[in-house]
Amino acid sequence: MMKSSQGNYHLVVKHFGPIVKAEVDLRPLTVFVGPSNTGKSYLAILIYALHQCFSTERGRTPFDVPRWNLHGSATDIELSSGAWDKLDDWVSNYTPREPFHPLPSEVTGPIRSILERSEGLSEFIGSEISRCFGLEDVRDMRRRPIRWATTAKMRVPPISDHGEAGYELLLNSDGVDVRGVFGEIELPDHLEGESSNYPSFLDLRRMSESVRGRSSDRYRRVMLARLAEHVNRLLLKPLCARAHYLPADRTGVMHAHQLVVGTLVQSATTAGLRPSMHVPRLSGVLADFLNQLIAVGSDDRRSRKPSVAVAGTLEKNLLSGTVIVDRSLSGYPAFFYRPNGWSNDLPMIRASSMVSELAPVVLYLRHVVNPGDLLIIEEPEAHLHPALQTAFARELARLVRVGVRIVMTTHSEWFLEQIGNLVRLSSLPLPKRDGIAGADVALDPRDVGAWLFKRTARPVGSIVEEVELDPETGLFATDYHSVSETLYNESAAIYNRLQDGTT
Numbered sequence: 001m002m003k004s005s006q007g008n009y010h011l012v013v014k015h016f017g018p019i020v021k022a023e024v025d026l027r028p029l030t031v032f033v034g035p036s037n038t039g040k041s042y043l044a045i046l047i048y049a050l051h052q053c054f055s056t057e058r059g060r061t062p063f064d065v066p067r068w069n070l071h072g073s074a075t076d077i078e079l080s081s082g083a084w085d086k087l088d089d090w091v092s093n094y095t096p097r098e099p100f101h102p103l104p105s106e107v108t109g110p111i112r113s114i115l116e117r118s119e120g121l122s123e124f125i126g127s128e129i130s131r132c133f134g135l136e137d138v139r140d141m142r143r144r145p146i147r148w149a150t151t152a153k154m155r156v157p158p159i160s161d162h163g164e165a166g167y168e169l170l171l172n173s174d175g176v177d178v179r180g181v182f183g184e185i186e187l188p189d190h191l192e193g194e195s196s197n198y199p200s201f202l203d204l205r206r207m208s209e210s211v212r213g214r215s216s217d218r219y220r221r222v223m224l225a226r227l228a229e230h231v232n233r234l235l236l237k238p239l240c241a242r243a244h245y246l247p248a249d250r251t252g253v254m255h256a257h258q259l260v261v262g263t264l265v266q267s268a269t270t271a272g273l274r275p276s277m278h279v280p281r282l283s284g285v286l287a288d289f290l291n292q293l294i295a296v297g298s299d300d301r302r303s304r305k306p307s308v309a310v311a312g313t314l315e316k317n318l319l320s321g322t323v324i325v326d327r328s329l330s331g332y333p334a335f336f337y338r339p340n341g342w343s344n345d346l347p348m349i350r351a352s353s354m355v356s357e358l359a360p361v362v363l364y365l366r367h368v369v370n371p372g373d374l375l376i377i378e379e380p381e382a383h384l385h386p387a388l389q390t391a392f393a394r395e396l397a398r399l400v401r402v403g404v405r406i407v408m409t410t411h412s413e414w415f416l417e418q419i420g421n422l423v424r425l426s427s428l429p430l431p432k433r434d435g436i437a438g439a440d441v442a443l444d445p446r447d448v449g450a451w452l453f454k455r456t457a458r459p460v461g462s463i464v465e466e467v468e469l470d471p472e473t474g475l476f477a478t479d480y481h482s483v484s485e486t487l488y489n490e491s492a493a494i495y496n497r498l499q500d501g502t503t
Contacts, residue, residue, distance in 0.1 A: 007028070007237070007238045007241070007372075007405060008025055008026055008027055008157060008238060009025075009026050009154060009155065009156045009157070009166075009236075009238040009239060010023075010024070010025055010026075010153075010154070010155045010156075010157070010166075011023075011024050011025075011026060011047070011152065011153070011154055011155075012024075012151075012152070012153040012155075013043065013046065013151070013152045013153075014148065014149070014150065014151045014152075015142065015143045015148040015149065015150045015151070015461075016039075016042065016043075016046065016141060016142075016143070016150050016152065016171075017039055017042040017141055017143065018037065018038060018039040018042060018143075018461050018462055019038075019039040019042060019043060019143075019453075019461060019462055019464065020143075020456055020459055020461040020462060020463050021463055021464065022039070022043055022451070022453075022462075022463075022464035023464065023465075023466075024043070024449075024451050024464065024466075025449055025466075026047070026238065026405075026407070027405075027446075027447055027448060027449040028400045028405050028406070028447040028448070029396070029397070029400045029405075029406050029408075029419070029443065029447060029448045029449070030405075030406070030407045030408070030449050030450075030451070031407075031408055031409075031410060031416065031419065031448075031449070031450040031451070032044065032407070032408070032409045032410070032450075032451055032453065032464075033409075033410055033411070033416060033450060033451070033452055033453070033467070033476070033478050034452050034453030034454060034462070034464075034478075034479070035453065035455060035479070036411070038453035038454070038455060038461075038462035039453055039461075039462050039464075040409040040453055041248070041378060041409060043464070044245075044376050044378065044407055044409055045132050045133060045245070045283075045285055046129065046132075046152065047243070047374075047376065047407060048132055048243050048245045048285060048376055049125075049128050049129045049131075049132040049133075049284070050125070050154065050239060051239060051240075051241060051242070051243030051374055052128050052132065052243065052284075053121075053124060053125050053128050054233075054236060054239040054240050055240055055241065055242050055243065070114050070115070070118070070119070070225045070228045070229050070232065072119040072120055073113075073114040073115075073117045073118065073119040073120075073225070073228070074114050074221045074222075074224050074225035074228065075221060077110045077113065077114065077221060077224060079106070079107065079110060079220075079224075080106070082106070083104070083106035083107060083110075084220055086104040086106055086107070087104060087106075087107050087220070087223070087224065087227075088220075089104075090103060090104055090107075091223065091227075107224070107227075110224065111224070111227065111228045111231055112182050114224070114225065114228040115165075115180045115182050115228060115231070115232055116179065116180035116181070116182055117180070118167070118178055118179070118180045121167070121178045121180075122175070122176050122177055122178040123175070123176070125169065125176055125178055126138040126175050126176035128284075129141065129176070131284040132283065132284035132285055133283055133284070134282060134283030134284060134286075138171065138175060138176055139171065139172075139173065139175060141171060142171055143459075143461065147459075148459075149170060149171075149172065150170070150171035150172075151168065151169060151170055151171070152168070152169040152171075153166065153167075153168045153169070154166045154167050154168075154169075154236075154239060155181070156235060156236050156237070156238055156239065164181070164182075165181070165182050165235035165236055166180075166181045166182075166236070167179065167180055167181065168181055182235065241372055241373055241374050241405065242370070242372075242373045242374070243373070243374040243375075243376060244292070244364060244368055244369055244373060244374070244375050244376065245285040245288060245289060245376045246289065246360055246361060246364065246375070246376065246377045246378065247283075247285050247286055247289055247378050248378040248379045248382065249382075250356065250357050250359075250360045250361075250382070251353045251356040251357045251382070251383060253286070253289065253290065253293075253360070254293075254335065254348050254349075254356040254357075254359055254360060255348070255349050255356060257290070257293055257335070257348075289360075292364070292368060293333065293360070293363070294332055294333065296325060296333060296363050296364075296367045296368065305370055305371065306371055306402035306403065306404075307365040307366070307369045307370065307371070307399065307402065307404055308365065308366050309402075310365050310395060310398050310399050310402065311361075311362045311363075311365035311366040313395060313398065314358060314361065314362050314365070314392075314395050315362060317391055317395065318354075318358060318388055318391055318392060318395070319337075319354075319355055319358055319359075319362070320339060320340050321337055321338055321339040321340050321342075321355070322337070322338045322340075323335065323336075323337060323355075323359045323362045323363060324336040324337070324338055324345055325363070334347070335347075335348040335359060335363075336348060337351040337355050337359065352383075353383040354383045354384055354385075354388065356383075357382050357383040357384065358384075358392070361377070361380075365399070369404055370404075371402055371403030371404055372403055372404075372405075373404055373405070374404075374405045374406075374407065375399070375404055375405070375406050375407075376406075376407045376408070377396075377406065377407075377408045377409075378408070378409050379409060379410060379411065380392055380393075380396065380408055380410060380412075380415065381410055381411070381412035381414070381415050386414045389412055389414045389415050389418070390414055390415070390417075390418040390437075392415075393414075393415050393418035393419055393422070394418065394422065394437065394438040394441055396408070397419070397422050397438065397441040397442075397443050398440075398441045400443065400447065401441055401443075413478075413480045416450065416475075416476055416478065416480075417474070417475060418438070419443070419448065419450075419476075420469050420474045420475055420476055421438065421474055422438050422441060422442055422443045423442075423443050423444075423445050423448050423469055423474075424469075424471070424474045425438060425439065425442035425443075426442040426443055426444055426445065428442075445469065448469075449466060450466070450467045450469075450476045450478075451464050451465065451466050451467065452464070452465055452466075452467045452477075452478055452479070454479075
């Protein structure tokens, strides 16, 4: 039987932006901590860009990018007529969810070759990383001065006892060079997903029947490429999840959103009447965020997905009110906040910064995010009182428990301490959890990982290392304690001099 990777994958990055080296396991809840300007957002945006490249989601968002495919890698694959016949037979006889039949050995080698060649993937990943960072050229992401090769390695734990799957990226003066790394290919007990997100094996079967008994290399190669795409997505399943990015300064974006929408409408109605003007380049994560806000609420049908329930608890426990979407403005949305007990709505620009900061999270959970998706949140603690920070940390834990994966960057000691408490809660028997905040959202320690970005002098930059949770104190071993110690020493020195009368 196959073993599940549980959606985790391993990412190693060297000499990327300010990062000298980072080695991270992406878990259901992954936390990046450390000083400012050490590369937390750099790594988070890179993760988002990689998911945008490998995501199986098609045509669901207004900013959807063309997806890379493997058809070009299969154009010159050579198979004997006997191997083609065996592939035809395998496709024709395959029935989803029936006992496992392995792929014919004659085609597993060619499929592995297709995956490792990955024709077109280098250019595709390079352009997507450039877009997400808002750069003209992906080579600008290399560390300065350029002394070492910039690399990124994505490895997904094996779904079987044989080999592993992943890709290695090398960023050099020519751009991005990508190499596929695949061990022995084995398929699980059934090929999941007879949906639009995966190649339809019913279509493959029809294709197999159409070429049976006559020579049609073109259709057979398409069939082989589509099967390779399916295997690729199966082996790299964690990377194929949809990703959503909530950037820092959500308050500013929410306040500026109506101005952006008004400018779009005005530009559309006055096209050609004014000379062209320079439009500043937006990073892809910010452009995607704005586009998603414009599209949000276009389908207001009530959903029963678990993330909607978490959006409701956020409104109840933190906002003390409701986030409302009104699409009456030329079809574009306007956002309002209605405090509990009020009959009137406040425009979002008149709501507090705390409300504006959390409103996009509520909107994403209600309209965008599904279980299995990856949600990346920068500085979730922004504009929140410490008590609300800990409450928000508990709601994010609730989100993890319903199947949404989270990567977050934070500077908040309270946020991190609350996550530590939720991990320690999981070791308490249920009857002993009564009366403790977050008792219903305890986190399995295997599902949580915290990584500290530490400055290094030689070479100048940051090293990223995992920090463990101290089982006695319930704290992650970050650099926060040094700040507290410095403040305590300053306070003690001031007190002593006051006592001595020293000026």
